Amino acid sequence: MTDKILLFFNKLFKPPVHPFNLQNDGVKTYAMWQYEKGSDTIKFYTEKYTTDEMFRDKDVLDVGCGAGGKTMYYASLGAKSVTGIDVVSHYKEESEALAESLGLRDKFTFVLGDAAATEFPDCSFDTIIMNDAMEHVADPAAVLKECARILRPGGRLFVNFPPYNHPYGAHLSDLISIPWVHVFFSDKTLIKCYKELCKTVPDGDERISFRISKKPDGSEYFSYINKMSLKRFKALRDNCPMRYEYYKEAPLRSIVSVPAKIPFFREFFVKMAVCVFVKD
Numbered sequence: 001m002t003d004k005i006l007l008f009f010n011k012l013f014k015p016p017v018h019p020f021n022l023q024n025d026g027v028k029t030y031a032m033w034q035y036e037k038g039s040d041t042i043k044f045y046t047e048k049y050t051t052d053e054m055f056r057d058k059d060v061l062d063v064g065c066g067a068g069g070k071t072m073y074y075a076s077l078g079a080k081s082v083t084g085i086d087v088v089s090h091y092k093e094e095s096e097a098l099a100e101s102l103g104l105r106d107k108f109t110f111v112l113g114d115a116a117a118t119e120f121p122d123c124s125f126d127t128i129i130m131n132d133a134m135e136h137v138a139d140p141a142a143v144l145k146e147c148a149r150i151l152r153p154g155g156r157l158f159v160n161f162p163p164y165n166h167p168y169g170a171h172l173s174d175l176i177s178i179p180w181v182h183v184f185f186s187d188k189t190l191i192k193c194y195k196e197l198c199k200t201v202p203d204g205d206e207r208i209s210f211r212i213s214k215k216p217d218g219s220e221y222f223s224y225i226n227k228m229s230l231k232r233f234k235a236l237r238d239n240c241p242m243r244y245e246y247y248k249e250a251p252l253r254s255i256v257s258v259p260a261k262i263p264f265f266r267e268f269f270v271k272m273a274v275c276v277f278v279k280d
Contacts, residue, residue: 014177030066031098036069039073048246051077054129057080062084064132072104085112086112115146144157147277157279159276162270163230170222170225172211190222210224231267248275251269
């Protein structure tokens, strides 16, 4: 019954613009969408740091690079080299094609792998950037530890992510348009409805395999998201082997800036948590 309620109300909400749907409709590829949104991925950092401080003449690692569009944007800002790492294999071909089309192939390397256990030598990068990736990695503490290992002294790790209780923090807005849907419905209902809605798109099976996995007991769960909260991240931040030198919580809108500062409510009204670590 709850699945029918969700599907009914979902029809009443206008779907947010989503890159998966833009690609299906032939508007633009996911890689190009990422590239065009590149400036948005760093706008919370540039309130304090210049793009030269972040990228100019630096070896850069983009954790959770996706199809490489944002990685290519960082390359365009004067990076010496850019490396993208992701666990999705087909992003290699897509990101390398974009790099070729933008004339950045000589600067770009794609690595298929786990950011918690890379094969990079110690002190390989000047800048590591994690945009909308902290909420996806399976072992966030291990990723932070690995970043500390492969950063050079004086290097910075830039992290931002939407907390799980953000209106679209469940990352299902490609097909489910209801804000805070994951607050009102169980994961079991969300999985059932998402799989049903995947029947309406040509790449539905791919979306399901990307987001949903099975536990040893056969039950399904959202494996692409770790439900990162502000509270949980602050504990990770305070126990990180690197020193954090900047932290900010940006509200959804100025009108909700007050509840975005109140414990408990901030989990629902913060748009983005922003943190910058430095390796001393």
